[in-house]
Amino acid sequence: MPLIKIQPDEEVFEIGRNQTVLQASLDAGIAHTHACGGRARCSTCRILITEGLEYCAPRNPLEETLAQKLGFPQDIRLACQTKVAADIAMRRLVLDIEDEHLASDQVKFGKIGEEKFFAILFSDIRGFTKLSETMLPYDVIYILNRYFQAMGEVVDLHDGMINNFMGDGFMALFGINDPDRAAENSVRAALGMIEALEQLNSRIELLFANPLKVGIGIHYGTVILGAVGTRQQKNITAIGDAVNFASRIESANKEFGTTILVSTDIYQLVRNQVTISSTPKEAKIRGKTGTYCLYEIVDILPDLSVNNHNSNSVNLSDHNYINLNKKPNNQFYKIWQLLQTKIF
Structure with missing residues (x-):
């Protein structure tokens, strides 16, 4: 035997x-x-x-x-x-x-420690720590909850999932349901977040005088995805070099005075759909050697997969861009089913 x-x-x-x-x-x-x-x-x-x-x-x-x-x-x-x-x-x-x-x-x-490609978006409120020192604790929580709710709705709308909140910032993943459009959806979400923040600021300025400003960084790469935590509470999270790189890109907005910066990996996937503000920005990324090209995104062409499934061309005369200087025409947003990630 x-x-x-x-x-x-x-x-x-x-x-x-x-x-x-x-x-x-x-x-x-x-x-x-x-x-x-x-x-x-x-x-x-x-x-x-x-x-x-x-x-x-x-x-x-x-x-x-x-x-x-x-x-x-x-x-x-x-x-x-x-x-x-x-x-x-x-x-x-x-x-x-x-x-x-x-x-x-x-x-x-399900799978633990699975390696997948995602678009990773980091967002952080600029100067919020200093701002919060002048506010009552209730007001701090009130603003954060309103902010996270508004941003979360935009992320959900573009097939993303916020999987980690960090003080006044968060990380979102794109590509869970539609991997082929992960980069595009992340950029559309970022621009949509700026529009949503403008609307939210109209209320916040009435109450607290100071509007919120954010920095957003996006990168595309492999992450290790899994459920992490105690037996009583586990959350889906992502770790890896791509996650750290996306976080560093978000921080680079402070150096350049920008709002949305993306890596070369993201830009190459959406370059035919987006407009950047200027030539690429050469940045030194903490924890990495050498310099990296970062691109400031200011607008994106309409999502024709929603408006006209039979059209293969873009009419530039429509000017229905999503951009930082003009409010987008929401008819071009695709309403995705909310991703339900429940941990039992």
């Missing part, structure tokens, strides 16, 4: 022809976690095949469904569903109660 070498237990045991790896492991006295009872519903029996993957039977439909949901590579298998034809070596991946909770959460939330 085939032999299985298992780590970290440092045991070797036999496996019968019709046995699963889990059954053989339990028969050998291994404390192999299997919270769902071996029904391919929890993934806590997961194993890493370190030798002999070619001797493992292909995934059955139950295992394949869960593997697709969780983004397992080929060498991560469910012991409760895997049968082998010759000797293999493997490692148990769920070793204690904490590992078991994490594995169960992964089934609940």
